[in-house]
Amino acid sequence: MLWRVWKQVQLRRSNFGPALLLSLVMLLAACGGGGGSQANTASCSSVNRLNGGGSTFDNPLFSKMFVQYANVGCHVHVNYQSIGSGAGINNLLQNIVDFGATDSPMKDADLAKSKNGPIIHIPVTLGTEAIIYNLPGISSQKLKLTGPIIADIYLGNSKYWDDSAIKQINLDLSLPHTPISVVHRSDGSGTTAIFTHYLADVSPDWKSKIGSGTTVAWPTGVGGKGNEGVAGQVQGTTGAIGYTELAYAVNNNINYAQIKNKVGNFLSPSLDGGKEAAANVTDIPDDLRFFITNADADKAYPISGFSWVIVYQNQSNAIKGQALADLLWWMVHDGQQYSAPLTYAPLPDAIVKKDEAKIKLLKCGNSSCYKG
Amino acid sequence: MNRFIRLKGIQGIRLGDLIFRGMTLMSVFIVITIVVGITWILVADSMPMIQQAGFNFLIRQDFDPVHDIYGVLPAIYGTLVTSAFALIFAIPVGVGTAIFLVEYCPHRLRIPLAFFADLLAAVPSVVFGLWGFLILARWLQHTGQPWLQQHLGFLPFFKGPPLGVGILAAGMVLTIMILPLIVAVSREVMLTVPCSQREALLALGATRWEVIRHTVLPLSRVGIFGGIILALGRALGETMAVTMVIGNQATKPSLSLFDTGYTLSSVIANQFGEATPGLFLSALVEAGLVVFLITMITNILARVLISRLGPRYAPGVKV
Numbered sequence: 252m253l254w255r256v257w258k259q260v261q262l263r264r265s266n267f268g269p270a271l272l273l274s275l276v277m278l279l280a281a282c283g284g285g286g287g288s289q290a291n292t293a294s295c296s297s298v299n300r301l302n303g304g305g306s307t308f309d310n311p312l313f314s315k316m317f318v319q320y321a322n323v324g325c326h327v328h329v330n331y332q333s334i335g336s337g338a339g340i341n342n343l344l345q346n347i348v349d350f351g352a353t354d355s356p357m358k359d360a361d362l363a364k365s366k367n368g369p370i371i372h373i374p375v376t377l378g379t380e381a382i383i384y385n386l387p388g389i390s391s392q393k394l395k396l397t398g399p400i401i402a403d404i405y406l407g408n409s410k411y412w413d414d415s416a417i418k419q420i421n422l423d424l425s426l427p428h429t430p431i432s433v434v435h436r437s438d439g440s441g442t443t444a445i446f447t448h449y450l451a452d453v454s455p456d457w458k459s460k461i462g463s464g465t466t467v468a469w470p471t472g473v474g475g476k477g478n479e480g481v482a483g484q485v486q487g488t489t490g491a492i493g494y495t496e497l498a499y500a501v502n503n504n505i506n507y508a509q510i511k512n513k514v515g516n517f518l519s520p521s522l523d524g525g526k527e528a529a530a531n532v533t534d535i536p537d538d539l540r541f542f543i544t545n546a547d548a549d550k551a552y553p554i555s556g557f558s559w560v561i562v563y564q565n566q567s568n569a570i571k572g573q574a575l576a577d578l579l580w581w582m583v584h585d586g587q588q589y590s591a592p593l594t595y596a597p598l599p600d601a602i603v604k605k606d607e608a609k610i611k612l613l614k615c616g617n618s619s620c621y622k623g
Numbered sequence: 624m625n626r627f628i629r630l631k632g633i634q635g636i637r638l639g640d641l642i643f644r645g646m647t648l649m650s651v652f653i654v655i656t657i658v659v660g661i662t663w664i665l666v667a668d669s670m671p672m673i674q675q676a677g678f679n680f681l682i683r684q685d686f687d688p689v690h691d692i693y694g695v696l697p698a699i700y701g702t703l704v705t706s707a708f709a710l711i712f713a714i715p716v717g718v719g720t721a722i723f724l725v726e727y728c729p730h731r732l733r734i735p736l737a738f739f740a741d742l743l744a745a746v747p748s749v750v751f752g753l754w755g756f757l758i759l760a761r762w763l764q765h766t767g768q769p770w771l772q773q774h775l776g777f778l779p780f781f782k783g784p785p786l787g788v789g790i791l792a793a794g795m796v797l798t799i800m801i802l803p804l805i806v807a808v809s810r811e812v813m814l815t816v817p818c819s820q821r822e823a824l825l826a827l828g829a830t831r832w833e834v835i836r837h838t839v840l841p842l843s844r845v846g847i848f849g850g851i852i853l854a855l856g857r858a859l860g861e862t863m864a865v866t867m868v869i870g871n872q873a874t875k876p877s878l879s880l881f882d883t884g885y886t887l888s889s890v891i892a893n894q895f896g897e898a899t900p901g902l903f904l905s906a907l908v909e910a911g912l913v914v915f916l917i918t919m920i921t922n923i924l925a926r927v928l929i930s931r932l933g934p935r936y937a938p939g940v941k942v
Contacts, residue, residue: 307896335896337903344900361899430784437871437889439688439897461689465897468687473786473883474871476893480756487761487787 305339305352354441356540398453437474445556498594524552669909708794717805744803808850
């Protein structure tokens with residue numbers, strides 16, 4: 252492994268001279284080209300740099316989006332720091348960033364702390380989570396689970412895999428009398444927010460005792476840091492159960508379960524399932540702060556959720572506000588094409604429509620920031 | 624302080640001296656300002672939490688951002704237990720290694736062996752964490768812990784299911800991390816023991832062991848102790864490696880080393896990114912303040928101990 256890295260370094264080094272020359276030429280070309288296209292798009296604002304920060308979950312998608320965004324339209328460079336959702340909220344409140352990104356919507360108490368007027372939530376992408384397990388002899392997507400069973404496991408009530416409730420819906424499997432080893436995230440994360448929100452939806456017990464949030468007081472289990480920490484612990488422990496983002500489970504060949512949705516169908520996690528959940532959610536609140544866990548539709552996978560970009564409605568700097576509105580507009584439209592390859596679910600049309608209305612609400616002085 | 628006053632008394636002080644004195648004085652001020660600044664920020668930012676919960680913060684067991692209830696008793700316990708575990712195993716091995724390197728090791732081997740021990744200190748903590756998580760914890764889970772349970776399961780230290788990660792794994796990783804500190808400091812101190820002392824005892828017919836027991840160890844006791852304090856400081860504050868192997872689950876403090884645990888610094892490392900402004904953030908800062916205080920108290924205790932040890936460190940011998 253190390254050897255390979257060293258080899259690459261050497262290769263790179265040998266190409267360093269020509270590469271430097273090439274990049275210089277490209278830079279010059281880009282500068283020249285930039286001026287040209289600026290003339291073409293008269294509506295470009297003079298701002299060419301925007302700063303954002305927050306959710307680590309969004310980071311792979313945002314990185315891809317922002318690299319692409321620098322090449323289109325007004326060539327605005329977006330500097331995104333994946334410092335965690337909480338820090339993203341903090342930085343927006345302190346006016347350090349132009350936009351924040353968070354995996355769980357801001358609480359009313361946090362919104363009240365804003366010194367620059369109302370904050371708008373704009374859903375930008377969708378995540379789907381897999382319940383992963385390690386049971387020798389039971390391959391991926393064979394195990395079936397329901398919300399109440401998962402809640403009981405995470406509450407510490409169901410202790411063995413041959414628990415009668417689990418056996419009942421997995422008659423075709425021979426479940427061993429192995430203790431269930433519960434694994435959860437130790438760090439605060441949007442993944443946990445969606446997961447605990449789902450548990451609170453399906454289990455009154457969970458809702459009253461534990462509740463939901465980016466971090467909760469877990470009654471049992473082992474905490475792993477990050478998706479890799481959870482996955483590593485599950486893979487190393489016979490009888491373990493955990494939850495990770497779908498992409499992580501798929502890319503690392505970890506077994507994951509089928510989950511019963513609200514309608515009663517057992518579904519494997521999928522991008523379509525997540526999108527279906529988002530498309531079929533009823534009574535969406537005006538401020539778009541909502542969860543789509545346990546959605547009521549045939550093919551809706553129940554453990555999915557949004558991630559939001561948060562911005563101030565009243566943009567003090569009109570030029571920046573315009574650039575920001577353009578960026579957000581692009582993210583919910585053209586930017587969505589980068590979702591699926593990175594295992595994020597693209598936004599359904601109904602949500603995009605609502606996002607458009609929100610983006611148009613951004614105020615630069617007396618007019619809307621978005622000039623369309 | 625005395626020296627400054629004396630310098631002031633001298634007429635016609637040289638410019639170079641004056642500048643140098645100014646520079647050193649400034650360095651001292653920088654250090655003091657940093658320490659005071661850190662303390663100030665820690666105290667100021669943890670004020671909301673202190674006012675809300677007071678002493679309860681230290682004795683509550685749940686750290687629950689959902690209900691805005693914060694307590695760090697399991698984390699304090701975890702911090703102290705993992706550090707104590709590490710010291711218990713690192714001190715004999717570390718001092719033993721140093722004795723071997725200084726007293727028994729053939730000259731030709733001394734430098735390469737010492738180099739290996741020092742190399743251990745240069746490994747970044749996240750590498751220890753990765754090793755701990757991917758190799759040590761897996762080994763403990765499948766081999767180490769079942770063995771302990773089978774042969775020593777009657778002891779209260781080895782109860783519960785073998786999870787791999789937990790207090791035991793964290794303690795072992797810390798042991799390895801602080802070992803090089805103890806070895807390096809002890810070795811350097813032992814090397815300063817004058818040869819005349821050793822020769823004197825040998826001339827009186829003492830064995831190798833008696834030389835070590837009556838000369839080397841008493842003369843280097845203070846230095847070794849200083850190394851141990853350095854090591855303890857590292858163990859108390861270590862964040863990344865511990866976070867990766869301790870299991871990060873606040874359980875009721877128990878004697879079992881198989882239990883998962885939490886340390887103060889791993890609470891901060893885990894939660895800081897997603898902490899929302901308000902009580903949650905304040906609780907994390909207060910956790911930082913608690914680590915700071917624990918480190919300070921252990922340091923003060925250590926200094927008191929050293930000063931007790933100091934005057935009598937070489938009974939009957941003038942150095």
